[in-house]
Amino acid sequence: MFAAIYILLFCLLISFLPLITVSLKLSLPHPHPYPEVVVQDVQRKVNESISRRKLLDTTINTQCQTGNPIDDCWRCDPNWSYNRQRLADCALGFGQGAMGGKNGKYYVVNDPSDTDSVNPVPGTLRHAVIQDEPLWITFSGDMNISLKHELIFNSYKTVDGRGANVQITGNGCITLEHISNVIIHNIHISNCIPSGSTEIRTTPSNVAPRGGSDGDGITISGSHNIWIDHCALSHCTDGLIDVIMGSTGITISNNYFTDHDKVMLLGHHDGYLADVGMQVTIAFNHFGVGLVQRMPRCRRGYTHVVNNDFTEWQMYAIGGSANPTINSQGNRYTAPKDSNTKEVTKRMDADEGEWKGWNWRTDGDIMVNGAFFVASGDGKTNQYAKASSLEPQSSTNIDQLTLNAGVFNATRYIPYISHTSILSKSICAHLNLFHCIHITSH
Numbered sequence: 001m002f003a004a005i006y007i008l009l010f011c012l013l014i015s016f017l018p019l020i021t022v023s024l025k026l027s028l029p030h031p032h033p034y035p036e037v038v039v040q041d042v043q044r045k046v047n048e049s050i051s052r053r054k055l056l057d058t059t060i061n062t063q064c065q066t067g068n069p070i071d072d073c074w075r076c077d078p079n080w081s082y083n084r085q086r087l088a089d090c091a092l093g094f095g096q097g098a099m100g101g102k103n104g105k106y107y108v109v110n111d112p113s114d115t116d117s118v119n120p121v122p123g124t125l126r127h128a129v130i131q132d133e134p135l136w137i138t139f140s141g142d143m144n145i146s147l148k149h150e151l152i153f154n155s156y157k158t159v160d161g162r163g164a165n166v167q168i169t170g171n172g173c174i175t176l177e178h179i180s181n182v183i184i185h186n187i188h189i190s191n192c193i194p195s196g197s198t199e200i201r202t203t204p205s206n207v208a209p210r211g212g213s214d215g216d217g218i219t220i221s222g223s224h225n226i227w228i229d230h231c232a233l234s235h236c237t238d239g240l241i242d243v244i245m246g247s248t249g250i251t252i253s254n255n256y257f258t259d260h261d262k263v264m265l266l267g268h269h270d271g272y273l274a275d276v277g278m279q280v281t282i283a284f285n286h287f288g289v290g291l292v293q294r295m296p297r298c299r300r301g302y303t304h305v306v307n308n309d310f311t312e313w314q315m316y317a318i319g320g321s322a323n324p325t326i327n328s329q330g331n332r333y334t335a336p337k338d339s340n341t342k343e344v345t346k347r348m349d350a351d352e353g354e355w356k357g358w359n360w361r362t363d364g365d366i367m368v369n370g371a372f373f374v375a376s377g378d379g380k381t382n383q384y385a386k387a388s389s390l391e392p393q394s395s396t397n398i399d400q401l402t403l404n405a406g407v408f409n410a411t412r413y414i415p416y417i418s419h420t421s422i423l424s425k426s427i428c429a430h431l432n433l434f435h436c437i438h439i440t441s442h
């Protein structure tokens, strides 16, 4: 009897040891000693929200329903531009707690310049994002913002590009570091290049010396409750979106990714244990022309890849190392022509004996053009509870679900259609004439 209790205690102790190491290694301002507890908390909220939505679904007006649950949440209101903060209630997945600037003041950016990163000029995006108070940031009109250095955010900000064509490029670009509650919506982010050593104001009272940056579109580091929705990302030096250093509670949804090598990295490096608690939802995105690899590349943590349309990868789509859990549900994977790159998945830095134990599953995905997903792990459904964040819809609805992926009202290429005729008719049927002309003219 006592022996059994001691064995139990010993096992408990052993099972917490890695977590204790984690807490020592964390460099966050308020490190959580047990990331697994955070995981369960997020999971509980996600469960609650799924059941709430199931109730709502029966009562919602069906007129404006496109089937995309995020978009239907705000676009069903024809007067949405007067109720912009409603968007904050529309997130799904692990990042659904992201409040952004909800209940805060509106800040209208009317100056596209970025001349001084230590004393930013009022009216610029840089001046808006460093403030301490929650802010809902909008734009007075179309704007191209070429950054002088990384754009370093403070917590509780929404960047809401609806109704304007906003393009962010330059040095940096967007850096979310040791903060929480940011929503970035309807913005183009492209051509981001590394930024050199410099000083940058991060809050009204703090100027930080900065080393070189990698040239990512968006870097999410040591941060939680972040939602990136309806952005168009392409052509950066390093990653389009990187989630690293103990970040969690992230949703990356409805984005349009094109023309880039290393699309998304989730997890810092194989030895970084704090990423065991990372939970990321990748939903309703379009992975399009000119993409090579990492959609995403995962390390540790739990990734829910759900209802995305993968139309091009030159090396692989879903990859990882260091025993990540990957739950792929209701996606469409269209393989490239090259017979050597039909495999959706890729494992790095491990031999088969090791990765056979990693939990990677494909559930309800459609495989097109010879695509195949190599699953691993023991396939038990309960392994995926922590990598489940929203109810997957049938992958046969993928055209409809990703119809408006990227920035609204923007010119988009869907040129892959020219060589995968499977997609062309179905997508074109759903698009407006403008898009179809664009496609056929390619």
Ligand SMILES: *[C@@H]1O[C@H](CO)[C@@H](O)[C@H](O)[C@H]1NC(C)=O
Pocket: 040, 041, 043, 044, 047, 385
């Ligand atoms: C969330 O729901 C899943 C599936 O219904 C269940 O297995 C899991 O235990 C729940 N998690 C929590 C923390 O309630």
Ligand SMILES: *[C@@H]1O[C@H](CO)[C@@H](O)[C@H](O)[C@H]1NC(C)=O
Pocket: 079, 082
């Ligand atoms: C939209 O909302 C604004 C502000 O609440 C109100 O003034 C306006 O009348 C509304 N318009 C419509 C068409 O409901």
Ligand SMILES: *[C@@H]1O[C@H](CO)[C@@H](O)[C@H](O)[C@H]1NC(C)=O
Pocket: 142, 143, 144, 167
């Ligand atoms: C932004 O740059 C694009 C070219 O990349 C140009 O066509 C557009 O007119 C610019 N918009 C503004 C508001 O300057």
Ligand SMILES: *[C@@H]1O[C@H](CO)[C@@H](O)[C@H](O)[C@H]1NC(C)=O
Pocket: 162, 163, 164, 408, 409
């Ligand atoms: C797209 O354009 C239409 C027509 O100009 C406009 O009414 C609508 O608000 C725009 N949508 C967004 C999200 O900007």
